[in-house]
Amino acid sequence: MDNQEIWVYIQLNGSKIEPTSLQLLTKAKSISNQKSVVAVLPEATNFDAETTVSQYGPDKIITIKDDRFVNATDAEIADALFQITPDVRPNSFLFPATVVGRSVAPRLQAKLQTGLTADCLDLFFEDDLLIQAKPTYGDNIMCDIICPDSRPQMATVRPNTFNAQLDSTKIPEIINAEFTFHPETQMTVTETVPMINxxxxxxxxxxxxxxxxxxxxxxxxxxxxxxxxxxxxxxxxxxxxxxxxxxxxxxxxxxxxxxxxxxxxxxxxxxxxxxxxxxxxxxxxxxxxxxxxxxxxxxxxxxxxxxxxxxxxxxxxxxxx
Incomplete structure (x- = not known):
């Protein structure tokens, strides 16, 4: 059973929002067909990324706050997302196909025991079924992939596939979700250095x-x-x-x-x-x-x-x- 919400993972690069996340918010709204669009935002306690996210018109923003998210491992992020995913699960959960998104999404998918389509180039709904379009057979054919029996329906989407558009027509509900940060025991991220090349x-x-x-x-x-x-x-x-x-x-x-x-x-x-x-x-x-x-x-x-x-x-x- 799903709760007819489309969740979008909001990735932070340092204190900046990964643009693909905002692109996915806009796309989710355009295909929602009465479904609620929810931005899911792990961030440090002194960050306020939800102010920027709210400008792109989600119906709701779920924040999970802990200072350790600044240098959190992908496994730690996936664990936190798993904890806040309710028993009545969202219909869909979308991730940017960035280095981080491509690592967090499959870890969460394994915990949720659902399906995941990587590197999508288009998304649309047929009733409650999310159609996930991606290239296959040496990139010569576009195929539509579905996940009919499990929820949420998960997908990663390539950067710049869609355009982000501001939307000030609504004020989203902001929920600070409760969870327990479980530190990774076998790996610690001491510093994150952006690649400049x-x-x-x-x-x-x-x-x-x-x-x-x-x-x-x-x-x-x-x-x-x-x-x-x-x-x-x-x-x-x-x-x-x-x-x-x-x-x-x-x-x-x-x-x-x-x-x-x-x-x-x-x-x-x-x-x-x-x-x-x-x-x-x-x-x-x-x-x-x-x-x-x-x-x-x-x-x-x-x-x-x-x-x-x-x-x-x-x-x-x-x-x-």
Whole structure:
């Protein structure tokens, strides 16, 4: 039996809210169909993240407060979430597919003896059944996964798959849940240090220069880096480009990589396969360069240039100096 609530795990990175959590609140509200949307927030006692969370319109916020959450292990977080999950369980429980979310969610799923779908790209309801869409078979097919017999229905969702939207139409009820913090006996987190490098930030970049197979030559790559430096952006790649030793999976865009939402995206030598398009659907303005005038990428672009990527970059860099 479930209580017709959609719970969303609110992840804190230090004292800041992980943006994916707010994106999931907005998505949960859009598909709720009269279900209540509940933000679940583990935080230190001196934090007040619920003030920010309330601006995104949940019906209720459940806080679990303990100063040890600042450096809590994933197992400790999962244990706390398990304690506050009632016998009459929520219909669904959504997590960001971040490093933390991908670790906490399966630990909680094992305790609840329910199902979990990882790295979803879409969510919607059919009556009370949560349809969880994700890529499969080498990212060539989108499949719908359901959990008909157990609750909550659990899913992790990739960052930037949805947009977060402020909603001040309601004042959420805030509940301070009671629980007992059970310290992990075999591991202690002494300090959390954010990663400051390209692999941590491609999903958050405001400007992305994306390279595909058609731009896989040293000159084009060099010019792309120069343009990214001038514009204050980052270079990302399609899956085939991860075979180039210069790029790794941490820079890959698409179904099996990152979903991005930059203000400006410049595609170079990218044909526009479905697997890539899924990862850029939230880009605000898209410019694409390809030698093939019939390349599918142009249908997804605000501006297109039919021609050589190296020549395009050379001309653009000359204009930006």
């Amino acid at each position: 390209s692999s941590a930030n491609i999903s958050d970049a405001n400007i992305v220069i994306a390279l595909g197979r058609g731009a896989n030559n040293p000159k084009t790559i060099e010019l792309a880096h120069q343009l990214a430096d001038q514009l204050g952006g980052m270079v990302g790649v399609t899956r085939p480009m991860t075979d180039n030793p210069e790029f790794g999976h941490e820079l890959q865009i698409g179904q099996s990589g990152h979903t991005i939402a930059p203000k400006l995206l410049i595609n170079l030598g990218i044909s526009g396969a479905v697997q890539y398009i899924v990862g850029i659907k939230n880009a605000k303005q898209v410019v694409s360069v390809n030698t093939d005038p019939d390349a599918p990428i142009f249908a997804e672009s605000d501006y297109g240039y039919v021609g050589d990527a190296t020549e395009f970059l050379t001309a653009l860099l000359a204009k930006t100096k």
